[in-house]
Amino acid sequence: MAPAGEKKNILKRLDAGEVVIGDGGFVFALEKRGYVKAGPWTPEAAAEHPEAVRQLHREFLRAGSNVMQTFTFYASDDKLENRGQTLSFTGRQINEAACDLAREVANEGDALVAGGVSQTPAYLSGKTEEEVKAIFMKQIDVFVQKNVDFLIAEYFEHVEEAEWAVQVLKASGKPVAATLCIGPEGDLNGVSPGDCAVRLVKAGADIVGINCHFDPETCVKTVKLMKEGVEKAGLKAHYMSQPLAFHTPDCGCQGFIDLPEFPFGLEPRILTRMDMHKYAREAYNAGIRYIGGCCGFEPYHIRALAEELEAERGCLPAGSEKHGSWGSGLSLHTKPWVRARARRDYWEKLKPASGRPFCPSMSTPDSWGVTKGH
Numbered sequence: 153m154a155p156a157g158e159k160k161n162i163l164k165r166l167d168a169g170e171v172v173i174g175d176g177g178f179v180f181a182l183e184k185r186g187y188v189k190a191g192p193w194t195p196e197a198a199a200e201h202p203e204a205v206r207q208l209h210r211e212f213l214r215a216g217s218n219v220m221q222t223f224t225f226y227a228s229d230d231k232l233e234n235r236g237q238t239l240s241f242t243g244r245q246i247n248e249a250a251c252d253l254a255r256e257v258a259n260e261g262d263a264l265v266a267g268g269v270s271q272t273p274a275y276l277s278g279k280t281e282e283e284v285k286a287i288f289m290k291q292i293d294v295f296v297q298k299n300v301d302f303l304i305a306e307y308f309e310h311v312e313e314a315e316w317a318v319q320v321l322k323a324s325g326k327p328v329a330a331t332l333c334i335g336p337e338g339d340l341n342g343v344s345p346g347d348c349a350v351r352l353v354k355a356g357a358d359i360v361g362i363n364c365h366f367d368p369e370t371c372v373k374t375v376k377l378m379k380e381g382v383e384k385a386g387l388k389a390h391y392m393s394q395p396l397a398f399h400t401p402d403c404g405c406q407g408f409i410d411l412p413e414f415p416f417g418l419e420p421r422i423l424t425r426m427d428m429h430k431y432a433r434e435a436y437n438a439g440i441r442y443i444g445g446c447c448g449f450e451p452y453h454i455r456a457l458a459e460e461l462e463a464e465r466g467c468l469p470a471g472s473e474k475h476g477s478w479g480s481g482l483s484l485h486t487k488p489w490v491r492a493r494a495r496r497d498y499w500e501k502l503k504p505a506s507g508r509p510f511c512p513s514m515s516t517p518d519s520w521g522v523t524k525g526h
Contacts, residue, residue, distance in 0.1 A: 162264055162302045163327045163358055165218075166390040166441050171465050173458050174394050174444015175212040178223045180415075181450060182208065190415055194232055195223045198250035199241040205250070208451075209257035215451035216458025216469030219444070220254040221266045221304065222247070222295075228287045230274045247291055251298035266329070267295030269317055270307040281316055288320040295324070302327040306363050306394070309333055309340045309406075311348040315355040322356035329359035329392060329442070335366050336374050337405045345374050346381020353387045361392035364446040365407025368423070368431035371395035376438050391440045395431070397423045397448030402514040408447075410517035420506050422448060426499045428456035436461060 165172055179195070182188040187197040187204045198205050205223050213220065226232075227250070229243040241249075247267075254265045269291050275284045295303060303321040305328070308314035314330055321328045330352045338344045343351075349360045360378055362371040371393050382389050398421040400408050408414050413421070423431070435443045443457055451471065458469045459477060475481065478496035485491050493499070506513075 171461050172218045172442045173216050174219050175217040176445045176449030177447035180447040194226045196239050196241050198223045199246050206253050211451040213261050214471045215455040219266050220258040220263050222250040222254045224250045224268050225270050228272050247294040264301040266302050266304050267300035268304040275313040285316050285320050288317050305330040307333045311339045311343050318355040318357045327358045330357040331361045331363035333365040335370050345377035349378035349381045350385045353389045359390040359392050363394035367400040368395040372434050372438050392442030393435050393440050394444040394446045404517045404519050411515050425456040428453050429460040432457040432460035
């Protein structure tokens with residue numbers, strides 16, 4: 153078990169051209185397991201049910217994740233208390249517990265710990281820059297005390313708030329990543345992905361990219377636009393992508409939260425592990441080296457990313473011990489027609505049926521528009 157100080161930090165890994173595999177969507181995964189409430193989507197399970205959070209970390213580590221992201225999504229005090237929600241734990245207790253769990257599991261392998269902050273109700277309610285930054289600072293104090301390896305500002309719909317978050321995170325002296333939950337149209341104020349990325353890099357972000365709200369194809373496309381903007385501005389950065397594990401070709405600028413199926417009817421849209429192979433390759437070819445997932449991603453999705461990039465990473469994850477590449481384990485099946493599927497070309501060419509003959513392939517998003525306001 154390697155002490156945290158002996159591990160190569162995130163920027164050294166990326167500077168060397170290494171592929172960093174992220175983890176998956178804790179909020180959705182733990183909601184399905186009965187530990188997170190849909191609606192507030194807050195992470196009190198880190199303190200309330202640490203065994204559940206620990207186990208999910210371990211499953212992602214076994215699947216190939218190089219980063220254990222603290223389960224601190226929406227763990228700012230204003231979000232925890234939003235709309236009358238009452239919890240038995242303070243924001244500090246939740247953030248501390250999440251850091252301890254992530255470090256415990258990270259030290260079982262060669263993974264790093266990333267402390268994460270996300271957008272706040274305070275910003276959406278029109279609070280001042282100083283007030284919003286003070287909220288971020290409370291979380292950062294815990295991350296610094298717990299000595300996480302790097303920091304992530306994730307899930308921001310407005311680049312302005314993300315800039316404020318990056319400025320606060322940068323003051324810690326640790327590497328900073330910043331991801332927006334936007335598509336090719338830009339943030340909710342219409343700032344283009346390229347301009348968003350430039351602003352984040354100038355604010356101090358070492359890694360920029362996209363997470364959540366859209367599928368891998370859309371997220372990779374958007375990160376490409378960010379990369380073009382950064383390069384055109386004569387700046388440098390590393391790039392990351394942590395998309396949904398749901399197909400979203402019919403989404404508008406606010407992504408899957410506008411779909412009528414959100415959040416309890418999304419299962420027919422789930423990406424297969426073969427889709428994940430395609431995503432990993434397209435992200436890598438686009439110059440993205442931090443490749444992970446967000447809502448809907450389960451450990452088997454992360455394992456598919458790691459398996460697709462085996463040659464680039466020089467290894468397979470531990471979880472591949474129980475998974476033959478491209479279905480090769482099916483050669484041991486008792487049925488001959490299933491054994492015949494133990495080959496790559498079968499799975500690459502398969503067009504999966506939904507089994508829902510009366511359902512449409514696309515939906516009409518609600519498209520309510522910008523949700524900034526009290």
